Amino acid sequence: MNLSPKIENFVLHCGEMGSRWGFNRTIGQMVGLLVINEHPLTANQIAEALKISRGNVSMGIKELQSWQLVKVHHIPGDRKEYYAPNGTIWDLANKVFEERRKREIDPTLTLLRDQILDTANTPEEKYAQEQMQSIHDLLETVTKWSAELQRLTPEQLQSLMKLGSSVSKVIDLKDKLLKKS
Amino acid sequence: MNLSPKIENFVLHCGEMGSRWGFNRTIGQMVGLLVINEHPLTANQIAEALKISRGNVSMGIKELQSWQLVKVHHIPGDRKEYYAPNGTIWDLANKVFEERRKREIDPTLTLLRDQILDTANTPEEKYAQEQMQSIHDLLETVTKWSAELQRLTPEQLQSLMKLGSSVSKVIDLKDKLLKKS
DNA sequence: CTAAACGTTCAGTAATTATTGAAAGTTAAA
DNA sequence: TTTAACTTTCAATAATTACTGAACGTTTAG
Incomplete structure (x- = not known):
């Protein structure tokens, strides 16, 4: 070897x-x-x-x-x-993401939710809770998005990228369609 | 304190x-x-x-x-x-991503590109290059996507999430629209 | 100019994390 | 049942990483 x-x-x-x-x-x-x-x-x-x-x-x-x-x-x-x-490169990357979500993000979300639900006794705690809420929302958004991305095959993702379309354009399209229907 | x-x-x-x-x-x-x-x-x-x-x-x-x-x-x-x-929670998260991309992903992409361009002398090296190509493509796709996501405001992202739409649905829409035009 | 109030640096040390290798565990062929 | 070929475990130790505090640098008020 x-x-x-x-x-x-x-x-x-x-x-x-x-x-x-x-x-x-x-x-x-x-x-x-x-x-x-x-x-x-x-x-x-x-x-x-x-x-x-x-x-x-x-x-x-x-x-x-x-x-x-x-x-x-x-x-x-x-x-x-x-x-x-255990799988393709893509599979391995997904597994790492997934496992890190379980080990890091989920416990953090739990802690933040607990703290946010608790009543704030002082103005400092009030501000602290607002900040924790931001972190909470950010983490939730990011994890939901990465879950979405993980569902796609690498081919789907790449073909989308190669179309040269930015995500924001896609979002605009989506919005337009929703308004019409 | x-x-x-x-x-x-x-x-x-x-x-x-x-x-x-x-x-x-x-x-x-x-x-x-x-x-x-x-x-x-x-x-x-x-x-x-x-x-x-x-x-x-x-x-x-x-x-x-x-x-x-x-x-x-x-x-x-x-x-x-x-x-x-230095900024909102969202700003901080973006900065961390950005900095890690510079420090970790970019050097990796450089290394992979060098290796892929080099001629493979043995069947093992041939296979190795294929794998490196996969990693390269994965990293490029992921960094491009995260760049797209970073462009959006957290509000845009969240409103999209709240619509309950999966990314794959959005992609399907996009594909349909492209075919029509 | 001097002293006080601050920030920075870095050699020495403490704390943490990774690795070895010997002992013990497991399995299956003879 | 014994033995050989393998894997796992873990206490001891090595390697790495983080932290302290004293010394030094800088600025400004008096």
């Missing part, structure tokens, strides 16, 4: 990105490695390629499974587990 | 979120504190409220300024600097 410079470069970059997207560097590299390889890899191959311990691979895989990002393959007559990405 | 339990709760939560959004916990708390307070705060007030050192506040403010998230106020006859959020 020796990586070509090109592929190594990509894998290292995935590591840097991974640490900004909710994983650590090593786990980012693992995803990169799995994505870039056409065939599933064993834990030992991963350890060798990334020069990390076998135990670390095991923990990384566990973490990735909690994000639903990898799936396990088996080869008849072979007891090793072979790991591969 | 003593925080009410309600507000402290919010600020602590911002700390947790901050560490998942590209800052550290303390900086997240600083943003929370500034956002929740109607009036700008001095560095000492921030240090006292969050129970951190004066030096740490200075570093945090510097970091937040590099993200364009705070602005400085001055009161005539007062040498202290007063810090406040």
Whole structure:
């Protein structure tokens, strides 16, 4: 398991990105490695390629499974587990979004709702609640939108983009149609 | 500068979120504190409220300024600097997105483009390039979309959401209109 | 000019997070 | 049942990241 410079470069970059997207560097590299390889890899191959311990691979895989990002393959007559990405690039990105929504946005929305419902005792609390309401509305809007986008196939999205239409134009169209009907 | 339990709760939560959004916990708390307070705060007030050192506040403010998230106020006859959020909640969110795009997405796109243009020497590299192409397309699509969304006011977005229309319906409409014309 | 009031920097240290590797767990072939 | 081939776990430790506080810089009032 020796990586070509090109592929190594990509894998290292995935590591840097991974640490900004909710994983650590090593786990980012693992995803990169799995994505870039056409065939599933064993834990030992991963350890060798990334020069990390076998135990670390095991923990990384566990973490990735909690994000639903990898799936396990088996080869008849072979007891090793072979790991591969759980879906297309698009699927993986969706899963990360979805999981982060669950872990970060949803608890925040709950907290904000609780605070907003509580009565404000002072002018400071009044202002605080208004701000929390803004954050709440923003998060709700963004999550609803991303849910909408996730429903589309990448092809749908791209064909829309390629039409060169801006979303605001589409919204205008929508508004016009609604007024007519 | 003593925080009410309600507000402290919010600020602590911002700390947790901050560490998942590209800052550290303390900086997240600083943003929370500034956002929740109607009036700008001095560095000492921030240090006292969050129970951190004066030096740490200075570093945090510097970091937040590099993200364009705070602005400085001055009161005539007062040498202290007063810090406040640089815009509405919506503005702040946009700035974070924008900054992360610059720092993370753009360099990734550059790397991917370089690799894709390079000639593939082996079948593995061929497959690797295909995957990189997918990632490239995904990132481009997502950034273009988020740019579109950023152009809209929160009101526009929310009114659209409240119509109960899914984006795919809007796309269908768009397609129909294009065929007719 | 001096002192007071503020902001910044950064070396040292504390806190947190990631990794290793040895031990224990699991499975299945012989 | 034993053994070999694999995976998992986790305490110890390494690596990274964040924080403090003292020293220094700057500005202005007296």
